[in-house]
Every structure is written in structure tokens, then in C-alpha cells.
Amino acid sequence: MKELREAIEKWGRAAGTNVVKVDMFLNHRLETELLFQMGKVLADYFREDHPTQVLTVESSGIALALTTAHFLGDIPVVFAKKSPTIVQSEDVVQAPVYSFTHKVNNMIRVDKHYLPIHSRVLIVDDFLADGQAATGLISLCTQLQCQAVGVGVGIEKGFQPGGKLLRERGIKLKSLAIVEKIEDGKIILAQDD
Amino acid sequence: MKELREAIEKWGRAAGTNVVKVDMFLNHRLETELLFQMGKVLADYFREDHPTQVLTVESSGIALALTTAHFLGDIPVVFAKKSPTIVQSEDVVQAPVYSFTHKVNNMIRVDKHYLPIHSRVLIVDDFLADGQAATGLISLCTQLQCQAVGVGVGIEKGFQPGGKLLRERGIKLKSLAIVEKIEDGKIILAQDD
Numbered sequence: 398m399k400e401l402r403e404a405i406e407k408w409g410r411a412a413g414t415n416v417v418k419v420d421m422f423l424n425h426r427l428e429t430e431l432l433f434q435m436g437k438v439l440a441d442y443f444r445e446d447h448p449t450q451v452l453t454v455e456s457s458g459i460a461l462a463l464t465t466a467h468f469l470g471d472i473p474v475v476f477a478k479k480s481p482t483i484v485q486s487e488d489v490v491q492a493p494v495y496s497f498t499h500k501v502n503n504m505i506r507v508d509k510h511y512l513p514i515h516s517r518v519l520i521v522d523d524f525l526a527d528g529q530a531a532t533g534l535i536s537l538c539t540q541l542q543c544q545a546v547g548v549g550v551g552i553e554k555g556f557q558p559g560g561k562l563l564r565e566r567g568i569k570l571k572s573l574a575i576v577e578k579i580e581d582g583k584i585i586l587a588q589d590d
Numbered sequence: 591m592k593e594l595r596e597a598i599e600k601w602g603r604a605a606g607t608n609v610v611k612v613d614m615f616l617n618h619r620l621e622t623e624l625l626f627q628m629g630k631v632l633a634d635y636f637r638e639d640h641p642t643q644v645l646t647v648e649s650s651g652i653a654l655a656l657t658t659a660h661f662l663g664d665i666p667v668v669f670a671k672k673s674p675t676i677v678q679s680e681d682v683v684q685a686p687v688y689s690f691t692h693k694v695n696n697m698i699r700v701d702k703h704y705l706p707i708h709s710r711v712l713i714v715d716d717f718l719a720d721g722q723a724a725t726g727l728i729s730l731c732t733q734l735q736c737q738a739v740g741v742g743v744g745i746e747k748g749f750q751p752g753g754k755l756l757r758e759r760g761i762k763l764k765s766l767a768i769v770e771k772i773e774d775g776k777i778i779l780a781q782d783d
Contacts, residue, residue, distance in 0.1 A: 425671065426704040427656060430664040455649035456669065463620060463653050471623040476649065478618065511619040 398573040400434050401551065402586055411579040415556070423523050423551055424457035435573055436464025439521060439549035442571045443469070446546040448519035450475055450512060452538070454494075454505055454530050461551055462521040469519075475512055477505040477534060492536035494529045505533050509541060516543040525550040525572060528559025535568070552576060555587055591766040593627050594744065595779055604772040608749070616716050616744055617650035628766055629657025632714065632742040635764045636662070639739040641712035643668055643705060645731070647687075647698050647723050654744055655714040662712075668705055670698040670727060685729035687722045698726050702734060709736040718743040718765060721752025728761070745769060748780055 408421035422428035439461070448469060453462035454477040462474045483491060483504055491506040512518065520534045531548050538545040545568065553560045553572035556579075563570045575587040601614035615621035632654070641662060646655035647670040655667045676684060676697055684699040705711065713727045724741050731738040738761065746753045746765035749772075756763045768780040 420701060421704070425669065425701055427652075427659075427667040427669070429656060429659045429666055432656065433660065433664070456652060456671075459620075459649060459652045460656050460667070463622060463625065463656060466620075466622045467626065471626070473622055474620040474653070476618065476620070478649075508613060508618055511614070 398435065398438055398589065400431055401574045402589070404428060404431055405552070405574060405576075405584060405586060409584050411582050411584050414579050415554070417524075417552065417554060417576055417579070417584060419552065423461075427460050432460050433464045433467075435461055435551060436466075437468045438573060439465040439519075439571060440468030443519050443547050443549060443569075446519070446569070447517055448472060448546050449517045450519070450543075451521050452477065452507070452512065452518045452534055453521045454534060455479060457524070458522040458530075461523055465519070465521050465549060473511075475507055477507050477537060480504050480506065490537055490540040492533040492540070494533040495527075496529070497527055505530070505537070507537050507541075512538070512541045512543050514542045516541075517546050518543045519546055520548045521550070522548075523551045525553040525559045525563075525570075526557040528557075528562040531559060531563060547571065549573075591628065591631055591782065593624055594767045595782070597621060597624055598745070598767060598769075598777060598779060602777050604775050604777050607772050608747070610717075610745065610747060610769055610772070610777060612745065616654075620653050625653050626657045626660075628654055628744060629659075630661045631766060632658040632712075632764060633661030636712050636740050636742060636762075639712070639762070640710055641665065641739050642710045643712070643736075644714050645670065645700070645705065645711045645727055645738075646714045647727060648672060650717070651715040651723075654716055658712070658714050658742060666704075668700055670700050670730060673697050673699065683730055683733040685726040685733075687726040688720075689722070690720055698723070698730070700730050700734075705731070705734045705736050707735045709734075710739050711736045712739055713741045714743070715741075716744045718746040718752045718756075718763075719750040721750075721755040724752060724756060740764065742766075
């Protein structure tokens with residue numbers, strides 16, 4: 398997606414060989430117009446799958462989830478909550494999400510009432526790297542007998558296994574930009590589809 | 591605000607004498623259309639103050655901050671990040687936020703680069719209760735020589751001191767709905783302005 402590529406080129410920063418910093422427009426400061434443009438592209442891509450809810454995980458996924466939901470006709474958004482431990486409650490379903498950065502399992506959870514059985518769920522997140530968050534969100538859908546109709550992300554780190562993992566599972570995936578690699582401190586983007 | 595009052599009446603739940611649960615539409619599941627309506631009202635109210643940025647705190651403030659920023663002409667949003675401890679970095683400013691629920695001080699922080707000096711900052715949050723988060727966000731603005739032009743919130747708990755505190759400091763405040771009290775397990779709303 399042209400506008401996102403331009404934002405990454407203008408504001409993105411590489412750190413080491415695998416960190417892509419986009420705090421300036423995607424996950425600390427939000428470039429509002431860009432978030433709406435991104436949401437529109439995801440909505441157009443997944444409209445044919447008739448999602449009834451958008452599911453994301455706090456915090457950085459919320460903005461893109463909301464704009465996507467807006468362009469899908471103002472369908473509701475549910476954001477999974479994170480906690481370091483399992484929450485004891487019959488009202489929630491939970492899934493582990495392994496953090497490669499911090500080398501721990503965190504739990505994500507949603508209240509059962511907010512994803513009714515047979516919901517058609519579009520999963521949205523700002524980043525796709527190892528695929529841990531997406532896999533956890535899909536697990537929440539499965540536990541609630543909802544169908545994950547697809548996964549839409551802002552930036553896929555193509556050199557990490559998440560994208561391949563989801564595609565091999567037959568999950569419909571749209572990444573608005575793919576980072577091919579980081580080379581000499583520069584972010585190298587893959588060509589758009 | 592009529593639509594918000596209706597949502598609180600339909601979906602809000604009281605717990606004990608001071609917890610207002612609005613997970614169904616404001617801070618776990620998001621009722622997308624309502625979030626846009628709320629953002630529009632806040633934007634219309636603060637437009638004359640010419641905010642250049644919207645500042646909120648993760649996670650539940652992000653959605654309302656984004657829709658408010660959208661109706662203010664797609665100005666940027668910055669969301670402060672939470673951490674249990676002080677982060678060691680010259681790039682950030684920080685402020686303590688006392689949690690009455692958990693009886694601990696948490697820290698919130700923003701990267702200095704995202705609120706340039708002299709920014710006109712509109713603070714937005716989903717809830718106003720003790721005013722701790724708003725006070726912390728105002729402190730971040732002050733430290734960065736930015737002007738907090740106002741505070742806009744979804745729901746003010748009128749029986750807690752946050753609203754009074756801000757008004758007494760002369761801060762322009764707009765609450766889209768005010769909970770007067772919880773009585774016999776019911777949420778009693780104050781009349782709109």
C-alpha cells in the first residue's frame with residue numbers, strides 16, 4: 398500500500414537486524430489519516446468475507462481495528478486483553494501468546510459474551526512477526542465456535558515466520574506492507590502485490 | 591449525549607457502589623458507530639481551541655481519541671504508555687498515576703519527539719473518575735512545554751473527585767455523560783447540559 402510504504406520510508410527506523418520501529422505513526426503516535434486509509438484497504442479486501450466483528454489485541458491493534466470496522470459498516474470491535482497470568486473466570490476464554498522479546502508466555506483473553514457463537518471474525522493487528530498474537534486470537538475464535546474469516550495486518554515482517562505459518566494453515570491474510578529484510582540499518586520493503 | 595446515555599442504560603452494569611462497567615461498548619467491545627458519534631461531539635466542542643494533537647493513555651482511551659482526532663481534521667493521536675516502573679531513557683517524559691483500584695503508582699510516559707514544544711494538546715479518555723490519569727497526562731504536557739487545551743471524556747463518575755479537581759484548576763472539561771451515583775445496583779445519570 399503506497400501511503401504506508403511512504404510512511405515507513407519517511408518515519409520507520411531499523412534497530413539491529415530485526416526490529417522495525419514505527420512508533421512515529423503506528424504504535425505510539427498515530428498518523429490519523431493514514432490509519433483511516435489503511436482501514437479502508439483492509440475493509441475493501443475482506444468485505445466479501447462478510448465479517449460481523451473485528452478482533453484485535455490491546456493496545457497497538459485498536460486503532461487499525463477501529464478504522465477497518467468503520468469501513469465495514471461500523472461493525473463492532475473486540476480487543477483481547479493481556480495479562481501475565483491466567484484469569485480465573487467462567488466468563489472468559491484465554492490463549493497463550495509467547496513473547497520472543499521477553500521470552501515469556503502472556504495470556505490474552507476475551508469475554509465470551511462479546512464474540513457470540515458463529516460470529517464471522519476478522520482479525521486485525523498492527524504487526525505480524527512470529528504470528529503468536531494472530532495464532533492466539535484465532536484460538537480464541539475457535540474456542541468460541543466463531544469463524545476467523547481472515548487476518549489483516551499493517552506491517553508483516555517477511556523475514557519472520559508468522560506470514561508463512563498463517564498462509565500454510567490456509568488462512569486468508571492481507572499485509573499492507575511487507576518488510577523483506579533489514580540491511581545495513583535500512584528497512585527493505587517487498588514489492589506490493 | 592443522547593446516544594451515550596442510551597448505551598449506558600442498555601448495556602451499562604453497576605458493581606458495588608462505585609464501579610460502572612461499560613465493557614460492552616466502550617472498553618472491551620467497541621460499539622464503532624457510537625465511538626464515532628462521541629468523537630464528533632468532542633471534536634465540535636474543542637474545535638475552537640485549535641488542538642494540534644490528541645493525547646490519551648493506552649488502552650481504552652485510544653478508540654475515542656482516534657475518532658475525536660478524525661473529526662478535528664485528522665490531527666495526530668499520541669497515546670501514553672503504561673509501565674509499572676520508571677523507564678530509563680532521555681527520550682521520554684513520565685508521570686505517576688495512582689491506581690485506587692490496585693493501590694499502586696503506575697507510570698505513564700510519552701516519547702518527547704511526539705509532542706513538540708508548544709503543541710496544543712487535547713486530552714481524551716474513556717473515563718474520568720479520580721482524575722489521576724488526566725492529571726498525569728496534563729503533567730506530561732507541562733513537562734514538554736505543551737498547552738493542555740482541554741480534557742474530553744466519555745463517562746465522568748460525578749461522585750468521584752476528578753471532574754471537580756479539573757474544573758477547579760480551570761481546565762476546560764467536557765464529559766459526554768455523567769454518572770451521578772449508583773443506587774440499588776442501578777446507574778443514575780445526571781441530566782445533560
